[in-house]
Amino acid sequence: MEYRPTIGLEIHAELKTRTKMFCDSANDPDEARPNVNICPICTAHPGTLPAINREAVRHILRIGTAVGGTIADWSEFDRKSYFYPDIPKGYQISQYAHPLVSGGTLAGVALTRIHLEEDTARSIHVGGKAGDTERSECTEGGKSFVDFNRAGIPLMELVTEPVIHDAKTAGDFARELQLLLRALGVGEANLEKGEMRIEANVSVSNKEGKLGTKVEVKNLNSFRSVERAIAFEIDRQIALLEKGGEVIQETRGWDETKQITFHQRSKEVSADYRYFPEPDLPKLFLSEIPEFSPENIRASLPELPWERRTRYAPLGLKTDDVEFIIASDVRNIFFDAVIQELGDTRESVILAANYFISDLAGESDGITPASFAKLIRMVSAGDLSSRGAKDVLMVIVKGGGDPEKIAKEKGLVQVHDTTVLTAVVEVVLAQEGKAVQEYKNGKQAALQYLVGKAMRESRGAGNPETLREILLAKLNLK
Numbered sequence: 001m002e003y004r005p006t007i008g009l010e011i012h013a014e015l016k017t018r019t020k021m022f023c024d025s026a027n028d029p030d031e032a033r034p035n036v037n038i039c040p041i042c043t044a045h046p047g048t049l050p051a052i053n054r055e056a057v058r059h060i061l062r063i064g065t066a067v068g069g070t071i072a073d074w075s076e077f078d079r080k081s082y083f084y085p086d087i088p089k090g091y092q093i094s095q096y097a098h099p100l101v102s103g104g105t106l107a108g109v110a111l112t113r114i115h116l117e118e119d120t121a122r123s124i125h126v127g128g129k130a131g132d133t134e135r136s137e138c139t140e141g142g143k144s145f146v147d148f149n150r151a152g153i154p155l156m157e158l159v160t161e162p163v164i165h166d167a168k169t170a171g172d173f174a175r176e177l178q179l180l181l182r183a184l185g186v187g188e189a190n191l192e193k194g195e196m197r198i199e200a201n202v203s204v205s206n207k208e209g210k211l212g213t214k215v216e217v218k219n220l221n222s223f224r225s226v227e228r229a230i231a232f233e234i235d236r237q238i239a240l241l242e243k244g245g246e247v248i249q250e251t252r253g254w255d256e257t258k259q260i261t262f263h264q265r266s267k268e269v270s271a272d273y274r275y276f277p278e279p280d281l282p283k284l285f286l287s288e289i290p291e292f293s294p295e296n297i298r299a300s301l302p303e304l305p306w307e308r309r310t311r312y313a314p315l316g317l318k319t320d321d322v323e324f325i326i327a328s329d330v331r332n333i334f335f336d337a338v339i340q341e342l343g344d345t346r347e348s349v350i351l352a353a354n355y356f357i358s359d360l361a362g363e364s365d366g367i368t369p370a371s372f373a374k375l376i377r378m379v380s381a382g383d384l385s386s387r388g389a390k391d392v393l394m395v396i397v398k399g400g401g402d403p404e405k406i407a408k409e410k411g412l413v414q415v416h417d418t419t420v421l422t423a424v425v426e427v428v429l430a431q432e433g434k435a436v437q438e439y440k441n442g443k444q445a446a447l448q449y450l451v452g453k454a455m456r457e458s459r460g461a462g463n464p465e466t467l468r469e470i471l472l473a474k475l476n477l478k
Contacts, residue, residue, distance in 0.1 A: 001206050001242070002206060003204045003205065003241070004165065004205055005165055005166065005202065005204045005230075006163075006165060006202075006203050006204070006205070006211055007162065007164040007166075007167075007169075007170050007202050007203075008112075008159070008160050008161065008163075008164065008200075008201040009158075009159070009160045009164065009170060009173065009174065009198060009200055010157065010159050010160075010198075010199045010200075010201065011157070011159075011177060011196065011197070011198050011199070012155050012156065012197045013155070013156045013189050013195065013196045014029060014119060014153050014154070014155055014187055014189075014194075014195045015027075015060075015153075015155065015156055016059075016186055016188065017053055017056050017059070018055070020037075020053070020153055020154065021050075021052075021053050021056055021093070021116070021117075021119075021152050021153065021154040022041060022050030022051060022053065022118060022152055022281075023042050023050065023051070023152060024039065025038055025041075025042050025152065027153050027154065028149070029153070029188075029193065029195055031149050034145070034147040034149065035147055035149060036149060037149045038148045038151070041152070042088070042118075042148060042151045042152035043088050043148050043151065044089040050093065050280055050281060051281075052077075052282075052284075056116060056154035057100065057116065057284070058291070058292065058297075059154070059184075059187075060101060060114060060116050060156060061100060061101070061286075061292055061297050062184055062186065062297055062300060062301060063101070063156065063158075063180070063181070063186060064100065064101030064104060066180060066184060066301055067101075067105060067106045067114075067180075068104045068105060069101040069103050069104030069111060069114060070101065070102045070104075071100070071101060071294065071297075072099065072100050072101070072102070072286060073286055073287045074283065074284065074285055074286070075095065075099065075100050075283070076095070076097075076277055076278070076283045077093050077094065077095055077277070077278040077281045078093075078096040078097070078276060078277055078278055079093060079094075079274075079275065079276055079277075079278050080092045080094045080117075080275055081274045081275075082272070082273060084123075085121075085146050086121040086122065086146055087120055087121075088148065088151055092117060092118060092120070093117060094115065094117035094118075094157075095117060096270070096275040097275075099113040099114065099115035100115055100286075101114035101115070106177060106180065107172060107173045107176040107177075109160050109164060109169070109173050110161040110163050111158065111159070111161065112159040112160060112161050114156060114158045114159075115156075115157050116154065116156060116157075117155050117157060118151070118152045118154065118155060119151065119152065119153040119155040120150065120151060121146050121148045121149075121151035122146070122147045122149070122150045123144060123145070123146055124144070124145040124146075124147065125142060125143075125144050126142055126144075126145070127142025156181075156186075160173070162201065162203075162211065167226070167227040167228070167230040167231040167234070168227060170200060170227065170230055171223045171226050171227040174196075174198050174223055174226055175223055177189075178191075178196060179305045179326070179327060180305060181196075182327075182328075182329070183302060183326075183329065184301070184302065185302075191221050197220075197221075198220045198226050199217065199220065200216070200217045200220065200226065200230050200233075201214045201215070201216050202215050202216075202230055202233045202237070203237070203247070204234060204237045204238055204241065206241075212237065212247060213246075213249050214249055215233060215237065215247065215248075215249065215250055215251075215252055215261075216250070216251045216252065216267055217229050217233055217251075217261055218251060218252070218253050218254070218264070219254040219255075219256075221256075225256060228259060229254040229261060232260060232261055233252070233261050249267045250265070251264045251265050251267050252264055305326055309326065315339075315346055316346050316350055317350060317353050321353045324357055324362060325356075325357075328362065331356075334356075335352070335353070337369030338369045338373050338376075339352075340369075341369055341370055341373030341374075342373050342376060345380075347380065348376055348380050351379060351380060352372070352373070352376045355372075355375075355379075355389065355390075355393065356372070359389075359390055360397070363397075365397070366400060367393070367396050367397055367400075371400075371401075371402065371403060374402070374403050374404065375389060375392060378404065382414060382416065382463050382465060383407075383414055384403075384414060385412070385414060388407060388410075388413075388414070391410065391412060392412060411461060412461075413461070414461055414462065414463040415458065415463060415466075416466055418470065421454075421462050421467055421470055424454050424458045424462055425467065425470045425471055425474055426474075427457055428453045428457055428471075429450075429471075429475075431453075432450060432453060435449050435453075439475055447471065447472070450471055451464055451468050451471060454467040454471065455467065
């Protein structure tokens, strides 16, 4: 029987702001000391009142504009009630009926909404069961600790439409979102640090136009985990239905070690949260705030990832190389400067990408775009061999310097003088009679062998193409 999987994603990402969402406590995700960045507001002392972080709202509007969403003219915050030790108020301030952004598309996937809320505190369990690291139960004799540094950090929630039908598309979408958040400068979105958290709603159905029972999968802390967990859950649900079983609506975790999903709890529905408008915060009339006008928000957007891909397309770079470069603003800025130095010469740019990615691994510390471009021009002109270029690069990275000067000092500049190189070839031909005969008998590999010998005879200084031409001319006369 043919089953069709359907996946929708819910992705939370911490936003990069100076302070938390509703108070003046510092927003510092790297703070290692527990309960340092806290105040009466984010720890929910009685009588305290929240205030909206203007920068966080602007971040959401910029994200929404980048993905072509509809920006709300009027919005509000809501109370979402649920009880966990990491929710200090007993409710979370979020958005329900009137999100800041509706619709939009990213990586070909339709979006439902993008809204703003506050993050929870962090639970640390000693002696707890394997599973949900945030909210697992402790075994007998175990202890639970709560660090409120994270409580109240601005949190974006993005919800996709249920239009994804395979694990790879889901993973690619999440990668593209991380790339967008970094390009916009609104957050680092590091999964391993919990700054971006992905939940997948997975269902399967064998009936055209009808969705199956939705299962939410959590604990997805890498893109590979997203793809593996979705693939496992699809197979699990299909196997269950094939046996005549029934898929139940639930929340399941992902066990990275066992590579399986496991039951955590019954899935809540919106009624369980008892949403109602947050009475302690004003309504947002966005059209009345000049800095939030569509024109100002659009003007604040940098070049977006897909725009970078389009710009690089005519240069003939490999897809993987383009993705590596645009994944980091530092890499992108450096490589753009190199392109400008090279004058958009297609062959030189491709060569530059090879050295930048393979030999520098995208790290540009110690070398300027102008210096790197000069090195590439020397290789393109045949003045420096590939091996010589690598050696010069390492010298520059460690201590700086001019590529041409370094190459001369180390005797790496290639010789083009045919008189000098002809003498080198004559010596090689006199020493390698066997290889000469093999070439005459039709063995083409013998020619490359002779070129290599000539390179060694010239101590690496001979231009290989010039040596090859001289060898061919001499061999054809013999």
